[in-house]
């Protein structure tokens with residue numbers, strides 16, 4: 347469960363202050379599927395980074411699974427991120443010199459998990475995402491859709507409770523975009539909280555819940 | 571993170587930029603090779619000089635006239651200095667543990683024999699000289715054990731002098747002139763070669779009393795006492811002091827043990843080794859700057875990757891150690907290559923120029939490798955800290 351209370355995120359640009367997030371109050375239940383829509387610069391990515399603890403609120407409180415995470419130190423934050431949060435980016439962000447399997451393995455390596463357990467998990471996720479025969483390919487030998495599926499596999503390998511996707515289909519054609527959406531939604535069906543930023547109204551309509559952001563505020567929060 | 575994974579991640583990262591990694595390692599290699607080679611030469615010279623000094627054994631005590639400190643300042647100005655006499659040397663022979671006592675005067679004189687002349691070093695010394703300094707006689711005999719105050723006019727030739735004056739003729743029994751006085755050749759020394767630059771074969775030995783006369787000197791230049799192996803050197807020094815003080819009434823002489831000589835010599839040579847090592851250290855410094863440069867470039871290039879692994883849950887400390895690890899691997903492998911290079915060039919030099927003393931002690935090897943690793947750590951710290959402190963959101967935006 348995610349709970350944001352009176353969240354502000356200000357950026358100082360020269361002598362001007364940009365209110366990227368302006369008094370956000372938001373509660374997201376475990377297993378929800380939420381799309382975040384809104385015009386460019388409305389604060390969607392800032393909101394996602396904050397939920398992912400990559401960014402910090404200027405003021406306000408953030409509770410993740412009942413715990414006030416605004417009070418965590420750098421180490422605890424990293425551990426929480428590693429265990430509870432998965433990121434999927436528009437630009438994939440795969441490490442170019444590592445193979446698909448090695449990229450997927452990264453969160454487990456950072457957590458110091460035993461290689462034999464890692465192998466088991468990776469084989470399973472590769473199978474699920476239809477990537478088994480691509481396991482030893484480098485990112486530049488994969489298609490865009492395959493790359494994003496590798497990124498999804500990496501985001502979910504630690505079995506996090508929340509999956510944050512910032513325009514996951516932004517760099518993909520319709521067909522691969524569709525595959526990636528299917529993959530994300532099936533993960534949601536299995537209980538993961540899916541929060542997805544998108545510009546695409548058609549994609550936004552697929553989720554049960556959708557919020558619209560304007561100028562750092564939540565303008566509407568609708569259930570369908 | 572498991573150490574095996576740590577090594578894999580570091581390795582693949584360096585392997586991706588093979589040429590760059592190789593060149594950076596090369597920088598460290600050259601530095602380490604320079605340090606190892608130069609200090610090895612310094613250490614080789616050290617060993618060489620010390621072995622030259624100790625070839626007469628370590629159980630020697632030298633006595634020189636005048637009271638000098640180790641700083642070389644003569645204290646003679648504060649009072650009259652009695653010269654060391656032949657009688658002093660004779661008196662020292664009474665010391666129970668003195669194996670032999672040899673007095674010296676030394677100078678240059680003109681030699682004339684077999685109608686040839688040669689200017690050479692002349693030593694006035696005693697009967698015990700060949701035994702004390704293990705310089706064997708090749709033919710004939712050394713100077714006889716005459717009355718030290720009125721010895722017969724006998725001379726013993728160094729092998730080179732013999733060759734120059736007499737060629738292949740037998741010089742034994744021949745008459746020569748040294749500084750105008752007539753001597754009879756009674757022996758020829760075995761060839762000894764050079765010791766610290768002195769040609770020991772270009773010499774003539776005559777009795778001590780005649781040497782004093784020849785060079786018109788009041789006293790001996792030096793008396794050397796060889797003592798029994800098992801005797802404590804302090805006891806020997808005390809014994810010598812007692813005898814000479816009784817004879818001179820005051821301490822107007824200087825006793826130098828072989829150990830003191832070695833200590834002074836050793837500290838001078840250590841400074842030499844350190845100085846050449848420091849010169850090599852400059853190239854090591856350049857190698858270290860190479861690591862800083864390449865690691866800084868690497869951090870810049872991998873900014874978005876750093877942002878990513880932060881998003882995947884990497885701690886500051888993990889990013890810090892990953893980049894430090896790369897720097898240390900570069901310097902450690904570079905260091906090993908440098909050691910091989912340095913020792914290899916050393917071996918080549920030894921084969922090419924056998925006279926050049928080169929010696930690489932194991933401690934140098936370990937020290938050099940530790941220095942290489944330390945340089946890697948020091949050079950890696952700045953870029954690695956920068957990597958760890960990157961803001962993950964900003965880093966992810968970089969492309």
Ligand SMILES: Nc1ncnc2c1ncn2[C@@H]1O[C@H](COP(=O)(O)OP(=O)(O)OP(=O)(O)O)[C@@H](O)[C@H]1O
Nearest residue numbers: 357358359364366385386387388389390391392393
């Ligand atoms: N590091 C920063 N420094 C200054 N201003 C920033 C920074 N990051 C974001 N902003 C500002 O905060 C606002 C929200 O940015 P954000 O990236 O969240 O928008 P977005 O909704 O994700 O837009 P897009 O749809 O174009 O991705 C923008 O006005 C942006 O200029």
Ligand SMILES: [Mg+2]
Nearest residue numbers: 390391392512
């Ligand atoms: Mg955005």
